[in-house]
Amino acid sequence: xxxxxxxxxxxxxxxxxxxxxxxxxxxxxxxxxxxxxxxxxxxxxxxxxxxxxxxxxxxxxxxxxxxxxxxxxxxxxxxxxxxxxxxxxxxxxxxxxxxxxxxxxxxxxxxxxxxxxxxxxxxxxxxxxxxxxxxxxxxxxxxxxxxxxxxxxxxxxxxxxxxxxxxxxxxxxxxxxxxxxxxxxxxxxxxxxxxxxxxxxxxxxxxxxxxxxxxxxxxxxxxxxxxxxxxxxxxxxxxxxxxxxxxxxxxxxxxxxxxxxxx
Amino acid sequence: xxxxxxxxxxxxxxxxxxxxxxxxxxxxxxxxxxxxxxxxxxxxxxxxxxxxxxxxxxxxxxxxxxxxxxxxxxxxxxxxxxxxxxxxxxxxxxxxxxxxxxxxxxxxxxxxxxxxxxxxxxxxxxxxxxxxxxxxxxxxxxxxxxxxxxxxxxxxxxxxxxxxxxxxxxxxxxxxxxxxxxxxxxxxxxxxxxxxxxxxxxxxxxxxxxxxxxxxxxxxxxxxxxxxxxxxxxxxxxxxxxxxxxxxxxxxxxxxxxxxxxx
DNA sequence: TTTCAATGCGTTATAATGACACAATATAAT
DNA sequence: ATTATATTGTGTCATTATAACGCATTGAAA
Numbered sequence: 286x287x288x289x290x291x292x293x294x295x296x297x298x299x300x301x302x303x304x305x306x307x308x309x310x311x312x313x314x315x316x317x318x319x320x321x322x323x324x325x326x327x328x329x330x331x332x333x334x335x336x337x338x339x340x341x342x343x344x345x346x347x348x349x350x351x352x353x354x355x356x357x358x359x360x361x362x363x364x365x366x367x368x369x370x371x372x373x374x375x376x377x378x379x380x381x382x383x384x385x386x387x388x389x390x391x392x393x394x395x396x397x398x399x400x401x402x403x404x405x406x407x408x409x410x411x412x413x414x415x416x417x418x419x420x421x422x423x424x425x426x427x428x429x430x431x432x433x434x435x436x437x438x439x440x441x442x443x444x445x446x447x448x449x450x451x452x453x454x455x456x457x458x459x460x461x462x463x464x465x466x467x468x469x470x471x472x473x474x475x476x477x478x479x480x481x482x483x484x485x486x487x488x489x490x491x492x493x494x495x496x497x498x499x500x501x502x503x504x505x506x507x508x509x510x511x512x513x514x515x516x517x518x519x520x521x522x523x524x525x526x527x528x529x530x531x532x533x534x535x536x537x538x539x540x541x542x543x544x545x546x547x548x
Numbered sequence: 549x550x551x552x553x554x555x556x557x558x559x560x561x562x563x564x565x566x567x568x569x570x571x572x573x574x575x576x577x578x579x580x581x582x583x584x585x586x587x588x589x590x591x592x593x594x595x596x597x598x599x600x601x602x603x604x605x606x607x608x609x610x611x612x613x614x615x616x617x618x619x620x621x622x623x624x625x626x627x628x629x630x631x632x633x634x635x636x637x638x639x640x641x642x643x644x645x646x647x648x649x650x651x652x653x654x655x656x657x658x659x660x661x662x663x664x665x666x667x668x669x670x671x672x673x674x675x676x677x678x679x680x681x682x683x684x685x686x687x688x689x690x691x692x693x694x695x696x697x698x699x700x701x702x703x704x705x706x707x708x709x710x711x712x713x714x715x716x717x718x719x720x721x722x723x724x725x726x727x728x729x730x731x732x733x734x735x736x737x738x739x740x741x742x743x744x745x746x747x748x749x750x751x752x753x754x755x756x757x758x759x760x761x762x763x764x765x766x767x768x769x770x771x772x773x774x775x776x777x778x779x780x781x782x783x784x785x786x787x788x789x790x791x792x793x794x795x796x797x798x799x800x801x802x803x804x805x806x807x808x809x810x811x
Numbered sequence: 812t813t814t815c816a817a818t819g820c821g822t823t824a825t826a827a828t829g830a831c832a833c834a835a836t837a838t839a840a841t
Numbered sequence: 842a843t844t845a846t847a848t849t850g851t852g853t854c855a856t857t858a859t860a861a862c863g864c865a866t867t868g869a870a871a
Contacts, residue, residue, distance in 0.1 A: 504859085
């Protein structure tokens, strides 16, 4: 019989005081999008001892707004504040298997949850997606999961998800695509300065289709939310593209009023 | 001391077996839209003894999908199946006052809820909006609320809501407006046969702005989801407009694929 | 210095939209 | 009956948005 590693403090607290600290039966799941090297990526966690992938999640404190809980989870995970966060769906099927994942987590430490434990009840989960600047943070591990990986969405179909997280990720992507039509997306996924080809690649990746370079630029500039900077990105093998930044004021206005664009 | 009416059976069951039957801390709220006489209406309930309005809601059975719970609530309330139902937001602020409404409901029957009663905990609510054919159903009362009323959205600002339901209704309307841009809406709010001016009025009401009659018709027909019938609606004071119906097959396809229209 | 691929900055054809004109018609007024 | 009137059916034209594509420029690599 192999000796199990000892239970981390955070898990111990969850085990003992979970039902006291957190709302029963409610969790938040965050699909974190990042963009790097022309690939839209999702931050995934390797569920301990299960060979399956999941998305970061957490519980809601008894006196905490549910949106705030999602922010907290993200902050714990990415160290970032001021993240673009969007609630996109509630997952409330009775056969969700959160419970078995929780069970497995504790069993790897040799701890068996009692049958009626708070963690083993049915959970309803609020799904959020977050957009973050990949270049500007480092992932934090937590005690539930040992491995964090950025996975390009083009590889998603090859991964093994539990059913819940598969639908969560799919729905998040679908929502992101839909919202692209009327929300300005980019400010949160790109660094402060970026080139037009980079922005276009982001759009092409999200939409999963090629766009005409010249038409894209015309339309994007037409929204009036970009500042053209007086610098170019040197170092590439060819003609140096101009750098742009988002006009914060107009970007905020566009977030509020919508863009009305068809892609 | 005045004698209170006796507690209805449904409330009694909720009081005694609520925590056994339903998930803790989760409810569903349904904003039910109907369209009648050129006015978009919402089905509102008069919270007992509170002078405030709310929307129909309910709880989620322990082994019930949360979407199914919303359907069940709607069916109980409207008697209708096959309703267009759309989850639009989760309301999870810790200061929601569901508890006080529940308290008031029972107190009007002279029943005082114990301080730690299942109904008095914090509830997170999943908001759904439903579109129904106003001409094709009658409202059912329930034991929580004595009065049901269809209220035109133009009167909403004059009503007294508790804060929760105010934001629920506002957000529902906002979602409906947004979705109008890429979902075909109408089939569920209008009778089987309808005229183009009626459909236009519906759109104008939802969007809260006038549309050009001729351009509206051209665009709507362009979607290819309507059947022009060989009948006209006589009885009006003027030229009889043609009747239309939705092409179910194409309508379903449009629901799935989206419409891509800008209004 | 030349080559080359990516970029900047355009043009033209087609489709979608917005604004408006006029004839047709079901009822109401006379 | 006849006329008046408001509403609907249908179409046109100017404007704008989109799609498709051309060509000169440029920074690094050959």
